[in-house]
């Protein structure tokens with residue numbers, strides 16, 4: 001399978017390095033176009049992939065074309081490559097907020113996958129939600145699943161609306177988790193723990209709790225209750241979180257992200 005990347009920035013690199021690591025396709029079958037000379041040199045030297053300045057040149061021989069540019073560069077790229085893709089080529093866009101309808105019109109192309117990865121994809125532990133136009137064939141869906149699956153888990157949804165919802169949950173979600181961890185570390189330092197130790201305690205607590213929840217057959221609610229002995233320390237902390245409207249604030253934050261994702265997609 002020959003894969004072209006239009007844009008070889010953070011996500012483009014994360015995807016192509018994961019593809020190579022998984023042995024999905026060899027370096028010579030990957031071409032990357034990027035306007036940045038420094039990025040081209042870095043990707044060519046690090047991974048042995050073919051690099052070029054020309055977007056059309058990169059995609060000319062490929063079966064799959066991954067759009068990994070920033071949303072603000074989408075219009076110029078669509079103006080350049082629109083109408084120049086072969087009907088057999090599958091486009092996979094990871095551009096946040098770019099709807100299938102916009103991509104379809106701008107690219108003058110029918111077989112398109114829209115995917116929403118998240119930053120842990122950069123270490124192969126992301127989760128990607130994706131959907132496809134009706135013209136995408138079953139074998140092409142198989143390719144898309146395989147390509148997106150190298151970055152972690154992948155979930156296909158038939159309804160594009162779920163992508164905006166997922167953007168507000170798993171797309172932006174790492175930032176919520178990082179903020180929670182930052183706050184917990186600051187609070188730990190506030191009661192006297194050295195910062196290094198606080199960081200280690202918080203990271204392992206979040207990681208361990210997530211893994212425990214994933215492996216356990218108990219619900220999150222049950223797991224929470226197991227930690228919370230009546231009249232104990234956890235109960236005191238949870239009372240404060242509840243009084244401060246913790247769950248309600250999270251709800252409002254996710255709703256705000258969802259509304260914004262819809263606005264960005266037009």
Ligand SMILES: NC(=O)c1ccc[n+]([C@@H]2O[C@H](COP(=O)([O-])OP(=O)(O)OC[C@H]3O[C@@H](n4cnc5c(N)ncnc54)[C@H](OP(=O)(O)O)[C@@H]3O)[C@@H](O)[C@H]2O)c1
Nearest residue numbers: 007009010011034035036068069070071073095096117119
């Ligand atoms: N980072 C994430 O976790 C994440 C998660 C989900 C979705 N996404 C989506 O992934 C996309 C890429 O994000 P990123 O963080 O990888 O961005 P990025 O690091 O800025 O990468 C984009 C690359 O494309 C290059 N570029 C700009 N205009 C171009 C053009 N006309 N032709 C070819 N290359 C061009 C940029 O060069 P210059 O820097 O010189 O402009 C840059 O090297 C975004 O649309 C974002 O919404 C990212």
